[in-house]
Amino acid sequence: MTQLHNDLANCIRFLSVDAVQKANSGHPGMPMGIADVVTVLFKDFLKFNPKNPNWLNRDRFVLSAGHGSMLLYSLLYLTGYKSISINDIKKFRQLNSICAGHPEYHPNTGIETTTGPLGQGISNAVGLAIAEEILKNRLGKDIINHKTYVLVGDGCLMEGISHESMSLAGHLKLKNLIMIFDNNSISIDGPTSLAVSDDYKKRFESYGWNYILIDGHDKNQIFKAFKKVQYAKKPTVISCKTTIGYGSPNKSGKSSTHGSPLGENEIKLVRQKLNWKHKPFEIPVKILNEWKKIGNKGSKLEAKWNKIYKRKRKLIKKLLKNNFTKAFKTEKLNSIKDLKSLATRKSSEFTLEAITRENTTLIGGSADLAGSNNTKTKYHKVINSINFNGNYIHYGVREHAMCGIMNGLALHSKLRAYGGTFLIFSDYCKSSIRLSALMKIGVIYVMTHDSIGLGEDGPTHQPIEQLTSLRSIPNLNVFRPCDRMETIECWELALKNFKTPSILSLTRQNLEPIRKKYSNINYSAFGAYEVLRTGKKINLTILASGSEVNLAIDTSYKLAKDRIYSKVVSVPCMELFDRQTDLYKKKILKETKFKISIEAASTDYWRKYIGTEGLAFGIDTFGKSAPYEDIYKHFGLTAENISKKIKYFIGK
Numbered sequence: 001m002t003q004l005h006n007d008l009a010n011c012i013r014f015l016s017v018d019a020v021q022k023a024n025s026g027h028p029g030m031p032m033g034i035a036d037v038v039t040v041l042f043k044d045f046l047k048f049n050p051k052n053p054n055w056l057n058r059d060r061f062v063l064s065a066g067h068g069s070m071l072l073y074s075l076l077y078l079t080g081y082k083s084i085s086i087n088d089i090k091k092f093r094q095l096n097s098i099c100a101g102h103p104e105y106h107p108n109t110g111i112e113t114t115t116g117p118l119g120q121g122i123s124n125a126v127g128l129a130i131a132e133e134i135l136k137n138r139l140g141k142d143i144i145n146h147k148t149y150v151l152v153g154d155g156c157l158m159e160g161i162s163h164e165s166m167s168l169a170g171h172l173k174l175k176n177l178i179m180i181f182d183n184n185s186i187s188i189d190g191p192t193s194l195a196v197s198d199d200y201k202k203r204f205e206s207y208g209w210n211y212i213l214i215d216g217h218d219k220n221q222i223f224k225a226f227k228k229v230q231y232a233k234k235p236t237v238i239s240c241k242t243t244i245g246y247g248s249p250n251k252s253g254k255s256s257t258h259g260s261p262l263g264e265n266e267i268k269l270v271r272q273k274l275n276w277k278h279k280p281f282e283i284p285v286k287i288l289n290e291w292k293k294i295g296n297k298g299s300k301l302e303a304k305w306n307k308i309y310k311r312k313r314k315l316i317k318k319l320l321k322n323n324f325t326k327a328f329k330t331e332k333l334n335s336i337k338d339l340k341s342l343a344t345r346k347s348s349e350f351t352l353e354a355i356t357r358e359n360t361t362l363i364g365g366s367a368d369l370a371g372s373n374n375t376k377t378k379y380h381k382v383i384n385s386i387n388f389n390g391n392y393i394h395y396g397v398r399e400h401a402m403c404g405i406m407n408g409l410a411l412h413s414k415l416r417a418y419g420g421t422f423l424i425f426s427d428y429c430k431s432s433i434r435l436s437a438l439m440k441i442g443v444i445y446v447m448t449h450d451s452i453g454l455g456e457d458g459p460t461h462q463p464i465e466q467l468t469s470l471r472s473i474p475n476l477n478v479f480r481p482c483d484r485m486e487t488i489e490c491w492e493l494a495l496k497n498f499k500t501p502s503i504l505s506l507t508r509q510n511l512e513p514i515r516k517k518y519s520n521i522n523y524s525a526f527g528a529y530e531v532l533r534t535g536k537k538i539n540l541t542i543l544a545s546g547s548e549v550n551l552a553i554d555t556s557y558k559l560a561k562d563r564i565y566s567k568v569v570s571v572p573c574m575e576l577f578d579r580q581t582d583l584y585k586k587k588i589l590k591e592t593k594f595k596i597s598i599e600a601a602s603t604d605y606w607r608k609y610i611g612t613e614g615l616a617f618g619i620d621t622f623g624k625s626a627p628y629e630d631i632y633k634h635f636g637l638t639a640e641n642i643s644k645k646i647k648y649f650i651g652k
């Protein structure tokens with residue numbers, strides 16, 4: 001038995017070592033060190049079916065320590081996933097290989113999430129575990145009842161996001177969440193004692209987690225630990241004492257195995273030491289068959305589960321009702337019935353009310369700003385540790401974890417997620433937002449208090465460069481609606497897009513309605529469109545977004561009094577506008593020589609529309625603490641000042 005275990009674990013070690021050597025880059029130390037632990041996990045505990053990587057009730061395995069990607073690729077190949085062949089492994093880290101430097105999420109492949117930025121995987125795993133509890137509650141234990149395993153290193157646990165995520169997981173008592181801690185006490189700079197002296201037991205237990213410490217090379221201890229967690233009542237950390245680069249005579253236990261190939265000579269010595277007589281990438285059929293047997297176990301499990309699923313399919317469909325088309329129409333009609341000055345955060349709340357009434361798969365939340373972000377409606381039910389029959393999460397003041405958790409919620413299967421904070425704190429969320437975009441998952445970020453319009457809280461809270469920075473993330477739609485109607489439209493666009501995450505940038509301050517007529521056309525879908533024209537023949541185009549569209553309108557009317565005629569273009573989403581036809585873009589942008597932009601934020605991004613010769617009104621310094629009307633005046637964002645400057649600009 002021990003021989004079989006060693007053989008199985010050594011397959012992982014040598015595939016990893018040899019692939020890193022061939023690529024001449026990568027991280028062999030971690031897979032070598034943790035191979036024993038994951039071998040026991042996959043062989044005796046993990047519920048998975050390589051023939052259907054999307055099986056709804058599979059256990060999730062998240063490699064948070066993404067640099068050890070060869071560990072995951074080896075396991076997927078060995079257990080028989082079609083997504084990864086031995087040739088793919090030979091192309092580790094090469095252009096277009098699925099075996100990328102760090103795991104990159106692809107649906108239906110066994111790669112459950114994209115990891116690499118350390119600690120992200122932990123928050124994703126917490127999201128997956130919450131999704132499991134929610135869906136178990138809705139669909140029944142016979143349909144959903146699985147574990148989420150997350151493999152982390154010292155680095156993941158040093159990251160702030162690990163503290164936030166684990167604290168919330170403990171609070172919610174996510175019993176089916178198991179963290180495997182590759183406790184090798186080595187990171188890049190050397191021993192972790194250079195930077196950490198945490199008492200892990202105390203740390204994790206204080207979060208409300210179980211803590212089990214084992215020798216990560218002793219398969220009996222590993223087995224017992226996994227056995228024990230099957231019946232846990234709270235989340236568990238299995239801290240596995242391991243040796244990084246296990247099996248390397250000269251390099252094991254050293255940071256030199258962390259992120260560089262071992263070198264041909266050392267690899268020869270590892271082969272001798274671990275008694276592995278096979279050539280690089282050669283897995284003896286006998287051992288490969290043993291791995292395949294492990295993979296094949298899942299087919300039976302899934303077949304059994306399928307029988308129950310088929311019986312309940314109709315009910316499941318009903319329980320996962322994902323319909324919100326009516327909500328938008330009703331909401332649009334409501335908005336014109338009740339035309340009044342309204343903050344877009346409030347408009348968002350009304351929209352959410354309409355959606356939540358119909359839709360059960362959208363899970364909301366906020367990082368302790370529910371009342372300010374207007375993310376919680378009267379139709380929401382709060383999720384807590386004893387009741388997952390809800391659709392709202394109080395994330396606490398944990399923005400970064402919230403966003404990583406939302407990624408996990410969305411990755412699980414049927415749920416969508418949105419969460420709120422102030423736009424300024426999108427900086428705390430940035431790496432998770434970027435990963436939603438990279439993974440192509442439609443998470444929705446509700447970011448309120450989106451400019452100096454928030455007033456007295458001052459420059460620490462007033463976003464300046466945030467919109468520019470978010471707009472520059474590929475595959476992310478940044479919406480900045482100008483009134484209630486646009487807010488409804490932007491929500492609709494965000495929800496209908498399953499592959500592109502969205503930012504909804506919303507105001508704290510009230511805005512006058514601009515779109516006052518019902519139309520079943522979603523104008524925001526054009527990204528930019530005309531909302532006002534003061535003359536048939538115009539000599540000026542004024543582009544604006546969100547709260548500044550009203551300012552643009554006032555300016556436009558003011559100019560008209562002096563016979564300077566213009567059109568105002570609302571730009572709720574630059575990314576969608578950029579995807580319009582050349583003809584449409586030309587119609588919007590090329591009608592006049594003079595172009596102006598107004599947005600109470602950094603002016604940079606508008607240059608792509610107005611050019612260097614255009615006139616950009618915005619703020620390229622930090623904000624101010626004062627009543628918001630005074631701050632607008634201070635920065636010259638008034639119709640009076642802008643129209644004066646425009647007149648000078650166009651020589652009138």
Ligand SMILES: Cc1ncc(C[n+]2csc(CCOP(=O)(O)OP(=O)(O)O)c2C)c(N)n1
Nearest residue numbers: 030116117118153154155156186187188258
């Ligand atoms: C957020 C983030 N910061 C820094 C890095 C660069 N990095 C990759 S691995 C690593 C050290 C990780 O140490 P550990 O988790 O102990 O991994 P091991 O040495 O055991 O492989 C660092 C700093 C990263 N990937 N992500």
